[in-house]
Amino acid sequence: MIAILIGTNRLGSRTRLVGAHLIRLYAELGEETRPVDLGLLPNEVGSPRAYASRPMAVSRFAALLEAASGIVIVLPEYNGSFPGILKLFFDLLPHPSPLEGKSICLVGVARGRFGGLRAVEQMQNHLLYRRAHPYPYSVLLPDVGLLLAEAARIQDPASIKRLREQAEGFLCFVASLTSGGGNQEG
Numbered sequence: 001m002i003a004i005l006i007g008t009n010r011l012g013s014r015t016r017l018v019g020a021h022l023i024r025l026y027a028e029l030g031e032e033t034r035p036v037d038l039g040l041l042p043n044e045v046g047s048p049r050a051y052a053s054r055p056m057a058v059s060r061f062a063a064l065l066e067a068a069s070g071i072v073i074v075l076p077e078y079n080g081s082f083p084g085i086l087k088l089f090f091d092l093l094p095h096p097s098p099l100e101g102k103s104i105c106l107v108g109v110a111r112g113r114f115g116g117l118r119a120v121e122q123m124q125n126h127l128l129y130r131r132a133h134p135y136p137y138s139v140l141l142p143d144v145g146l147l148l149a150e151a152a153r154i155q156d157p158a159s160i161k162r163l164r165e166q167a168e169g170f171l172c173f174v175a176s177l178t179s180g181g182g183n184q185e186g
Contacts, residue, residue: 001031001032001033001034001067001068001069002026002031002032002033002034002068002069002070002071002072002171002174003033003034003035003036003064003065003067003068003070003071003072004019004022004023004026004033004034004035004036004071004072004074005036005038005065005071005072005073005074006019006035006036006037006038006039006074007038007073007074007075007076007082007083007086008038008039008076008078008083008085008086009038009039009041009083009085010039010076010083011039013039013076014076014109014144015074015075015076015109016037016039017152017153017154018074018107018109018141018144018154019035019037019074021153021154021163022072022074022107022163022167023035025163025164025167026072026167029167029168029171031171034064034067034068036061036064036065038083038085038086038089040057041055041057041058041061041085041089042055042057045057045058045085045088045089045092046088050092051091051092054092054094055092058089058092058093059094061089062093062094062098063098065093065098065099065102066098068102069103069174069178070102070103070104070105070170070171070173070174071099071102071103071104071105072104072105072106072107072167072170073086073104073105073106073107073123074107074109075106075107075108075109075116075119075120075123076108076109076110076116076119077108077109077110077112077114077116077117077118077119077120078119080118080119081118081119081122082119082122082123087126090126090130097130097131099127099130099131099132100130100131100132101131101132101133102132102133103132103133103135103170103173103174103177103178104127104132104133104134104135105134105135105137105138105166105170105173106120106123106124106134106135106138106139107138107139107140107141107163107166108120108138108139108140108141109141109144110140110141110142110144111143111144112142112143113142113143114140114142115139115140115141115142115144116140116141117140120138120140124138133173133177135166135169135170135173137165137166137169137170138166139159139162139163139166141154141159
């Protein structure tokens with residue numbers, strides 16, 4: 001099972017639309033997926049008390065990440081970085097982190113022409129710190145508003161092709177690490 005982590009809590013975000021595309025894509029490839037949508041986190045996650053008493057929603061999401069053989073993070077770029085809610089969510093994960101030893105794939109989303117490059121690069125460093133296994137082929141989706149404008153679905157053949165190639169490669173990457181081909185311990 002592949003977890004599709006929607007890296008924002010912004011309502012009506014295009015990140016969710018890209019996540020929905022990925023869920024359909026992985027289904028076409030015969031892979032079960034589970035969305036992990038940070039928009040469903042309760043407001044209490046933002047409370048200073050959340051560090052002392054982890055909200056149940058964080059524990060449920062952590063369990064989904066733990067059960068996944070791989071994680072795809074749909075990562076919007078906000079103000080030159082990834083969203084604060086994603087960092088907060090990672091900070092609230094239990095120890096050891098469900099990201100440790102996990103294969104993780106990144107899809108950058110941005111209104112600008114670089115497709116979330118800064119957010120993706122920063123997340124790659126964060127994942128290495130967390131002892132995850134980042135998949136080296138990230139897809140960057142620039143001008144996401146234009147990309148999704150007509151039908152609220154990705155219809156650009158080049159973007160569809162890149163996402164499909166990424167998904168196929170990521171599934172092989174996940175299989176190689178979970179079948180003993182890689183060192184899960186780091």
